[in-house]
Amino acid sequence: MKIQQIGPENLERVMLLETALFPTDSWSEKSMGSELAASDGYYIGAFDSELVGYAGLKTIPGSFLSDIQTIGVSVESQGKGIGRALMLDLLARAKALGSEAVMLEVRADNPTAIGLYMSLGFEQIDVRKRYYQPDGVDALIMRLEIKQPIVLGIESTCDETGVGIVRGNRLLANALHSSMDEHSKYGGVVPEVAARAHLEAIQPTLDKALKEAGIDLSEVDAIAVANGPGLAGALMVGIGAAKGLALAHDKPLYAVNHLVGHVGADVLERGSVELPTIALLVSGGHTSLLLVRDLLSDVVLLGETIDDAAGEAFDKTARLLGLPYPGGPEIDMLAKAGDPKAVRFPRGLTLPKDMEKHRYDFSFSGLKTAVARHVEKAEANGEVINKADIAASFREAVVDVLLTKAINACQEFGLMRLLLGGGVVANQRLREVATKRCAEQGIELRIPRFDLCTDNGAMIAALGAQLVMAGKSPSGLGFGAESTLDIRQIQTP
């Protein structure tokens, strides 16, 4: 006997069983067909040369609740534990989806089924009188609590010290300490300054997160830490702290990929990450275009920046225009009054010859130089430069190339879904253009709220929780900081 997922192609056989099993109140073929095709449903079948049992679960994303929709085993195959096997599969799925409870209804005159559910831990919480018609039989409402793992995540890849706490897919705390102000006088993130700030911030940020979540560390089920990619000295502070925490309470420890964490942040927003998806991560340290088919096992790097990250380009251009660090918000503000078409700045790696080799890669170094040349030339000619126009034109060039390549990827891979992440997502123009272009192309755009887009501990905790919920083994104690960690290394063993 084998259990596997079923769909509309199994409709005929399912209906045969359904009408035989539930002669008076079976589902219509039409409703069964739409259930089998529903995106929030999960239907499985038990096969013993042919389909002998079926069951379905419905989980509305963000509800933290799953419903057992139906379960049936052919009369000849009953009493062999097939019903139990189907239920266990559905419950495992509910757990992996982050549900905190599973509900079901059962006919009060079906002691076998009630016995099965009780043995699985379901408890009766209510009765609906005469629910099953025309028989006039009561429905018992039963409920199973699922304890989702509480995971504490530590983020220290760059200039943000983050400690987040989640329970399953639910956000409990997201404490953050940023050393951005300390970097402003240098015009960019200085690794030693960042690392020093992490050590100073780690204890207060931990305390803050625990207070926010209202829990004690002993209640945490696992610790997760981003071990790369990022600044080595900064990463090491987070790793040291995570190992200390884990050993202090003998908790399993998961070393996770920071970039995949950005993708996973969306589970906290919606209760799940809709997959597969194209993901565009843009920050001061990264500009990466990803194809994500499975958060825990199948993330492909389609392209990334070959020189400066997009956020870095904003910082450097801001400095050129005499604006303070960080440059993104400053340029965004200034650009509001400018004409984005005033100067046609180059779009890196979009010429046909570049597209052959760097289809999904980015380059912002040439753009930054073009802005510098433009400013210098104007100054040499004694012209007054219009900073607002330059800011708007520069921003347009960055946004244009980012979204053109991201949307190309969606179309070429036939995945009409785009997830944005990283600090640059705060950019007003990027959001505007993304919203407009995705709508035009029929692409579903997802942008987690800002504090889940920038570097944060909650996303690391969320990815850790996904690993725990999927039953993955913890990492060993011996992992180190991997400043250039490969995107395919979602968890370091």
Place this chain on the structure above:
Amino acid sequence: MLLAIDTSAGTSAAVLDGEKLLSYSFFEDPFGHAENIGMAISQVLNEAGVSAAQITSVAIGRGPAPYTGLRVGMAAGLGFATARNIAAFGVITLDALALANPDGKILVTFDAKRKELFARTYLDSVATSDPWVMNPVELENFDDHRRITQSCNAELVGRFAVYAAANGLDLSDVSALYLRSPDVSPSAPKKVSG
């Protein structure tokens, strides 16, 4: 029961019960702090036969020492102490070396890279100067001091914490002892066209 951690040179941990050293671990790799810190702590707990819950305080070496590695042990110690809600004590590693070499006037130095030394002077283990970054040409001014050049480890950090507790010394500062500012100066935009 005290857990001591020091990553000023290699990666080391120790468990002390009062003056008695119950266990000690040392990993030499000067670049393997992040990798080894977990094993170092786990080993000493196992060897001493104590659980994390039996540890009542943590002592951490706060340098001066190469900071990238130093911070790993400090972060682990602070994490452990926060997790168990127990006290953390910060030990200046030069002081721990002075305590281990008690007699007379001594000068403790430790490689500060860039042809400089971290240094502090002591008389019978009591500091007679603040720690500073020394140019080796200054060494001749300390001919009357016995010079100590060994590196620190968790046992010495732990012993200093025990000594400090007995002598009422304040070790509540658990920040890294930085004797240099971060290696940067604000940069000006560069010209790109000639």
